[in-house]
Amino acid sequence: MAESKRDPFRTINPPIHRASTVLYETYESFLEADQAPYHGKLYGTFGSPVQLELEKTLAALEGGYACRVCHSGFDAIGVVLMAFTRSGDHIVVCDNIYGPTRSFCDRVLAKYHVAVDYIPPTIGADIERFIKPNTKLIYLESPGSNTFEIQDVPGVVEVARAKGIVTVIDNTWATPLFFKPFEHGVDVSIHSGSKYIAGHSDALLGTITTNEAHFATLEDFYESTERFAAPESCYSALKGLRTLSVRMARHQASALEIAKWLEENAAVETVIYPALDTHPEHHLWRRDLTGASGVFGFILKKDPTREELSAFLDPMNIFALGLSWGGFQSLIKAENITDRVLPFRYHHRTIIRLSIGLEDVEKMKVDLGEAIERLA
Numbered sequence: 001m002a003e004s005k006r007d008p009f010r011t012i013n014p015p016i017h018r019a020s021t022v023l024y025e026t027y028e029s030f031l032e033a034d035q036a037p038y039h040g041k042l043y044g045t046f047g048s049p050v051q052l053e054l055e056k057t058l059a060a061l062e063g064g065y066a067c068r069v070c071h072s073g074f075d076a077i078g079v080v081l082m083a084f085t086r087s088g089d090h091i092v093v094c095d096n097i098y099g100p101t102r103s104f105c106d107r108v109l110a111k112y113h114v115a116v117d118y119i120p121p122t123i124g125a126d127i128e129r130f131i132k133p134n135t136k137l138i139y140l141e142s143p144g145s146n147t148f149e150i151q152d153v154p155g156v157v158e159v160a161r162a163k164g165i166v167t168v169i170d171n172t173w174a175t176p177l178f179f180k181p182f183e184h185g186v187d188v189s190i191h192s193g194s195k196y197i198a199g200h201s202d203a204l205l206g207t208i209t210t211n212e213a214h215f216a217t218l219e220d221f222y223e224s225t226e227r228f229a230a231p232e233s234c235y236s237a238l239k240g241l242r243t244l245s246v247r248m249a250r251h252q253a254s255a256l257e258i259a260k261w262l263e264e265n266a267a268v269e270t271v272i273y274p275a276l277d278t279h280p281e282h283h284l285w286r287r288d289l290t291g292a293s294g295v296f297g298f299i300l301k302k303d304p305t306r307e308e309l310s311a312f313l314d315p316m317n318i319f320a321l322g323l324s325w326g327g328f329q330s331l332i333k334a335e336n337i338t339d340r341v342l343p344f345r346y347h348h349r350t351i352i353r354l355s356i357g358l359e360d361v362e363k364m365k366v367d368l369g370e371a372i373e374r375l376a
């Protein structure tokens with residue numbers, strides 16, 4: 001009987017291969033291993049099948065040419081900054097970036113003589129005044145994940161394109177669903193896949209997607225530094241992508257409701273959420289994004305002391321105190337941002353940042369309302 005080509009153990013989700021060594025049937029096949037989609041000998045560091053499937057899916061979802069994944073969002077940021085610069089270059093970076101991105105620029109790029117200037121996070125076509133003859137890369141994060149300023153991306157891209165400068169965006173807040181960087185002319189898009197993409201606060205992953213013109217440069221650095229992502233993380237991300245749109249709809253609806261409810265609270269001075277028409281760049285959010293994620297901040301009229309913050313945060317039972325965001329569990333943190341080099345809107349203020357999860361929205365309001373009352 002002819003052997004069936006059909007796998008008798010077909011599953012909906014792909015298998016996970018945990019491997020350093022990959023075996024070959026014959027010496028001839030070992031010698032001929034340099035076959036697409038893999039390059040060179042097969043080995044765990046060159047990416048397992050679940051990684052390749054995730055990369056294909058992400059590139060399609062974001063509308064880019066190809067994607068490569070890394071072991072964390074931070075690693076993806078470092079890879080891009082190293083891949084697209086060389087000694088003697090100058091880059092401009094929005095001042096609202098994720099803190100460790102700034103450390104990478106100041107502590108790693110500086111060592112390799114790449115000069116960095118920080119620019120206003122509400123930049124648009126006015127970026128022209130920061131460009132030097134050796135400017136090679138523009139790094140955006142829009143909206144920023146702590147202070148939520150939005151850049152006029154098409155305005156920046158127009159200047160960059162005219163001068164042949166690479167544009168990079170950290171698109172984590174918007175997710176691949178709510179902002180399509182390649183439709184807006186951006187060259188490279190980064191995500192911390194640890195956030196909404198994986199969605200369950202149990203995986204670390206970074207993603208880099210580029211347009212066709214910039215893929216070879218990325219691939220050269222990625223391959224030569226043997227980047228890859230853990231198969232379990234790729235699996236979690238692929239699984240997360242299946243529910244991303246339903247999760248994001250719920251995150252957005254709950255966040256908007258809580259943001260509007262907080263605006264009504266007499267103790268609250270400002271709610272910083274791009275989807276609110278009180279947000280200074282709401283017009284850009286409306287023009288360029290198709291939705292809002294569930295991460296936003298608010299400022300109390302009277303900034304709480306350290307003791308007051310303990311009284312506010314410690315008894316909370318829906319919101320958990322912890323870093324990161326984008327999972328089903330609601331998270332809260334309070335921070336006085338101190339790493340900025342340019343003046344910014346909330347200088348010296350305590351920003352309470354919420355990552356609105358998937359819990360019951362009424363219970364979230366009770367938890368937050370009680371926390372605010374404890375300060376009164």
Ligand SMILES: Cc1ncc(COP(=O)(O)O)c(C=O)c1O
Pocket residue numbers: 072073074075098141145170172173191192193194195204205206324325
């Ligand atoms: C906007 C943004 N980009 C990148 C990262 C880094 O991601 P990871 O935690 O996967 O290294 C974070 C993490 O908080 C982030 O908020």
